Amino acid sequence: MDVPIVIADVVIVGAGLAGCAAARELQKRGKRVIVLTKLHPLRSHSGAAQGGVNAALSDDDDVELHMFDTVKGSDYLADQDAVELMCSKAPETIRWIEHMGAAFSRREDGRIAQRPFGGQSKPRACFAKDRTGLTLLQTIYEQADRVGVQFWDEWYVADILYQDGKAYGVVAYNLRDLQPTIFNAKAVMFATGGYARAFKINSNAHANTGDGLSIVARHGLPLEDMEFVQFHPSGLAGSGILISEAARGEGGKLYNSEGERFMEKYAPEKMELAPRDVVARAIMNEIREGRGVGPDKMAVYLDLTHLGEEKIMERLPELRDLAITFLGQDMVKEPIMITVTAHYSMGGIPVDIGGHVKRSPTELTEGLYAAGECACVSVHGANRLGANSLLEALFFGRHVGNTIADDLERGLELREAEPEEAETMVKEIDTILHSNGPERTAELRQELQDTMFENCGVFRTEESLKKQREILKELRQRFKRIRIDDKSKTFNTDLQEAIELGHMLDYAGFIVEGAIARKESRGAHYREDYPQRDDENFLKHTYAYMDREGNISIEYGDVVLGKFEPQERKY
Numbered sequence: 001m002d003v004p005i006v007i008a009d010v011v012i013v014g015a016g017l018a019g020c021a022a023a024r025e026l027q028k029r030g031k032r033v034i035v036l037t038k039l040h041p042l043r044s045h046s047g048a049a050q051g052g053v054n055a056a057l058s059d060d061d062d063v064e065l066h067m068f069d070t071v072k073g074s075d076y077l078a079d080q081d082a083v084e085l086m087c088s089k090a091p092e093t094i095r096w097i098e099h100m101g102a103a104f105s106r107r108e109d110g111r112i113a114q115r116p117f118g119g120q121s122k123p124r125a126c127f128a129k130d131r132t133g134l135t136l137l138q139t140i141y142e143q144a145d146r147v148g149v150q151f152w153d154e155w156y157v158a159d160i161l162y163q164d165g166k167a168y169g170v171v172a173y174n175l176r177d178l179q180p181t182i183f184n185a186k187a188v189m190f191a192t193g194g195y196a197r198a199f200k201i202n203s204n205a206h207a208n209t210g211d212g213l214s215i216v217a218r219h220g221l222p223l224e225d226m227e228f229v230q231f232h233p234s235g236l237a238g239s240g241i242l243i244s245e246a247a248r249g250e251g252g253k254l255y256n257s258e259g260e261r262f263m264e265k266y267a268p269e270k271m272e273l274a275p276r277d278v279v280a281r282a283i284m285n286e287i288r289e290g291r292g293v294g295p296d297k298m299a300v301y302l303d304l305t306h307l308g309e310e311k312i313m314e315r316l317p318e319l320r321d322l323a324i325t326f327l328g329q330d331m332v333k334e335p336i337m338i339t340v341t342a343h344y345s346m347g348g349i350p351v352d353i354g355g356h357v358k359r360s361p362t363e364l365t366e367g368l369y370a371a372g373e374c375a376c377v378s379v380h381g382a383n384r385l386g387a388n389s390l391l392e393a394l395f396f397g398r399h400v401g402n403t404i405a406d407d408l409e410r411g412l413e414l415r416e417a418e419p420e421e422a423e424t425m426v427k428e429i430d431t432i433l434h435s436n437g438p439e440r441t442a443e444l445r446q447e448l449q450d451t452m453f454e455n456c457g458v459f460r461t462e463e464s465l466k467k468q469r470e471i472l473k474e475l476r477q478r479f480k481r482i483r484i485d486d487k488s489k490t491f492n493t494d495l496q497e498a499i500e501l502g503h504m505l506d507y508a509g510f511i512v513e514g515a516i517a518r519k520e521s522r523g524a525h526y527r528e529d530y531p532q533r534d535d536e537n538f539l540k541h542t543y544a545y546m547d548r549e550g551n552i553s554i555e556y557g558d559v560v561l562g563k564f565e566p567q568e569r570k571y
Ligand SMILES: Cc1cc2nc3c(=O)[nH]c(=O)nc-3n(C[C@H](O)[C@H](O)[C@H](O)COP(=O)(O)OP(=O)(O)OC[C@H]3O[C@@H](n4cnc5c(N)ncnc54)[C@H](O)[C@@H]3O)c2cc1C
Pocket: 013, 014, 015, 016, 017, 018, 019, 036, 037, 038, 039, 040, 041, 044, 045, 046, 047, 048, 049, 050, 051, 052, 053, 054, 132, 133, 155, 156, 157, 158, 191, 192, 193, 194, 203, 204, 205, 207, 211, 212, 242, 244, 343, 344, 371, 372, 373, 374, 386, 387, 388, 389, 390, 391, 393
């Protein structure tokens, strides 16, 4: 088979905020960068982010407070050196992107406006109305393009070249015609984003299928803290489409079917602005105890009517539109129905503070990097605070771009690739194209999503998790007998969705196994059979490894502690 080899200094997989920020830095430092992306860069999920990006900018805020809020929000699992780096560089990161053209909303005195978000002591989220992510992504993409970054849009990366601890490229195919190609580089960076699509109700883009994680894990590399999946308190009832925390930041109130403002019971001080794990559990609890609203009683009310039309149109116009389009409810006139939605993944590909991918808790790989939501540098620990993720993707994207440039200048060498190294991907494509079994992608995916939400969702028990383990085993077997209808080479989305389902089945196994092993409740991981946090046994990061048969084994690594001692979390 004809497999061309394209050579670059660096190949970056993913063109969201993290990928674009890294690419721009590298290109500016004279490196030959190729960015591969299965979507057009501006369709990356970063562009869907609504509410804001944190920085301690205002006169009555300070970096240390931002650090403290982040560590407390993380239920003390975050690595404090990484938190310190990110929070201390946040103001500079905002100025950097602003000077490149990002138009933030303003206060009357002309300074950048900031809104409150859950778990934050001060109004700290800088925003561009409720289209913050789109503003940031357009800016960084334009600037990367301007300095000459090569974007290869609509290329699907399906494998990595990795041997003896060194990465030296990726294997991808062109979505247009299925042409397999090897991208051989001195450094490879993953910036493939989030993966909440494994859950029935989720806020994520169709493309958020965790490809990067499974690709790396299939080579025996670990994934970290995968059991920590964030359920956002406010998705539109039914669909889970996100209603940003900005709605509560601007003053939104939550009510149950009895007209009770129920957060008074769960977080008397912070109320609706407690962190997401706390509010999500409160909502689910109200629903479970029969105080939900809507036809199936699976929602609660979010009331914004007291803000008035002018403020809603100034601050939350997109959210209003979403609720009208998908629910037929106008937040100017009536409360809207919301429910918890799988939203964000704290875990991911373990990296050190410079973005080098780890091969164990204490060893690094060579030439392999990750940043953004797919990475776990652990600034979010067990629970991310709203508006810290755009910051992570922008800051660490840029920072890791510079780490790679430094490593290249220190002499990172190219290991030459051979065309045969595309074989795993070519075989995978071939098998799916020619398989004639009875199973269908959409059905298996639906079963995966339904059961993950049910058994490995906001509330978990040993029993529900072990049940899910068995379900995953069975789904993986059935996946081997999958059949697709489209056998063509042109924009074969049938094929792509089948490959993506394979990725989802793999990383879902890590979520479940991490959750079974972690016999405590911390942040977003809530075990009904172990409702307390257990610092003695579990103040540590999970590192999970998958063997060739798909079995997962677990070890633990240290948390980087610092000036903030673990305390009880009260809001
Ligand atoms: C609805 C919504 C609202 C949000 N709002 C906020 C907010 O207000 N504030 C905040 O801080 N955070 C928010 N977040 C979280 C935040 O947006 C994300 O964590 C962040 O933008 C992720 O950026 P990224 O660069 O890591 O990945 P993404 O922007 O998701 O980009 C991933 C890239 O990887 C590429 N890719 C993936 N797999 C492959 C493959 N196999 N081959 C080739 N390319 C591939 C994709 O094409 C894409 O370009 C929100 C998230 C959602 C879903």
